[in-house]
Amino acid sequence: MRYRGTNDYNHRQPPRIGVLVTNLGTPDAPEKGALRRYLREFLSDPRVVEVPRLIWFVILHGIILNVRPARSAAAYSSVWTPEGSPLLLHTRAQAEALQARLTAQYGDTVQVEYAMRYGSHSIPEQLQSLLARGVQRLVVLPLYPQYSGPTTGSTFDALAADFRGRRWLPELRFVAQYHDHPAYIDALAASVRSHWQQHGRADRLLMSYHGEPQRYLEQGDPYHCQCHKTSRLLAEALGLSGEDYLTCFQSRFGREPWLTPYTDETLQELPAKGIRSVQVICPGFSADCLETIEEIGVENRDYFLGAGGERYEYIPCLNSEPGHIDALSAIIDQQISGWLPLSVDPDATQSRAVAMGASR
Known part of the structure; x- marks a missing residue:
């Protein structure tokens, strides 16, 4: 086996710290061909679909890839922007905001890049x-606050597969989850409060997460608990009682039982229970x-x-809002605190991370 290296590597190049933020991925265009390529890669991942490979190969190539691309292309067309995929745009903006924040703090010592698990920008x-x-x-x-095998676990698989072919490996720290990080909770709470200030409160706050098989x-898998x-x-953080909010799961696929309650069924049942207004937030998605x-x-x-129902409002994801960048920066600060070169003041980093945690 030949291991990949870097051509003309400069051994005098100053060592740097890298930050790779990752998300799921997106097709290159809202078109049937692009969707077929994207779905083939996505749905071929054994982390995403845990079905015996031969059986799944027949289902995927014989049925799904002949039916779903056209349907998915229509859905993607409805959200596509002149600049491209919303997920790609938001993830890029997050990486750029993080680079600006970390450059102001560390100069060019820290380099930020973004990647997608599937599709372009691999x-x-x-x-x-x-x-x-x-x-x-x-x-x-990985920009998945809650750990899940099909998302966070799959990201590690891709990283490990790449590293197996490299001549030289960097020191590695992998953030498996940040579902309870104080700065992240603060950012979520601030987004809800901001929405309330503009629109008032609804009868219920519904927190919808992506589902996975039961x-x-x-x-x-700790995803449900997280x-x-x-x-x-x-x-x-919002001062809500147990009757003020609901936790539900969306986007189920296939016929086997997934995590419940299902978001769509819950929303259809609420009006009959006297709940006529809802506000929905998706705390498991880092970007719209x-x-x-x-x-x-x-x-x-x-x-x-x-x-x-009479009133329905969706509270957008945190995307590249300053509070979200604060939270992600705090997570990164904690990870790199022991790696800082002597020219960087570690006390400033520690003070900032402590301040973020104490802001709750």
């Missing part, structure tokens, strides 16, 4: 960009995408209003 491509800049210590921050929970902890901490803009913002709105 993890190997963006990782190579960081290593070419002299990165010898690397923090990987059997993953039964086999030890989602509920995020909800509880956010409710406490198809599942938040179209599924929550449009499809589930129709379910609620069609069942007799």
Whole structure:
């Protein structure tokens, strides 16, 4: 086996710290061909679909890839912007904001890049960009607050697969979850309060997370528990009682049982219980995408209003809002605190991280 290296590597290049923020990915265009390529890669990941490979190969190539791309292309077209995919735009903006924040603090010592698990801007491509800049210590921050095998676990798989073929490996720190980080909870609470100030409160605050099969929970995946902890901490920060909010799960796929209660069914049932106004937030999504803009913002709105609801509001994801960048910066500060070169004042970093945690 030949291991990949960096051509003309400069051994005198100053060592740097790299930060790689990652998200799920997006098709290159809202078109059937692009969706087919994207879905083939995404749904071929054994972390995403835990079905015997031969059986799944037949289902995927014989049925799903012949039906779903056209349907998904129509959905993506409804959220696509002149600049491209919302998820890609928001993830890029987050990385740029983090780079600006960390450059102001550390100069060019810390280099930030973003990558997608599937599709363009892949993890190997963006990782190579960081290593070419002299990165010898690397923090990987998957932008999934709650750990899940199909998301965070799959990201680590891709990273490990790339590292297996490299001649030289950087020191590595991998952020597996930040569902209960005080700065992240503060950012979520601030976004809800800001929405309340502009629109007032509704009868219920519904916290909707992406679903996953029930059997993953039964086999030890912590995602369900971490989602509920995020909800509880956010409710406490907002001063909500147990009757003021709900935790639900969306985007189920296939016929097997997924985590319940389901978001769509819950919204259809609430009006009959006297709940005529709801506000929905998605604390498991770091950036707005198809599942938040179209599924929550449009499809589930129709379910609620069609069942007799009177007022439905979606509270956008944190995206690149300053409070979110504060939270992500605090997480990164904690990870790199022991890696700082002597020319950087570690006391300033520690003070900032402590201040972020004490702000609750």
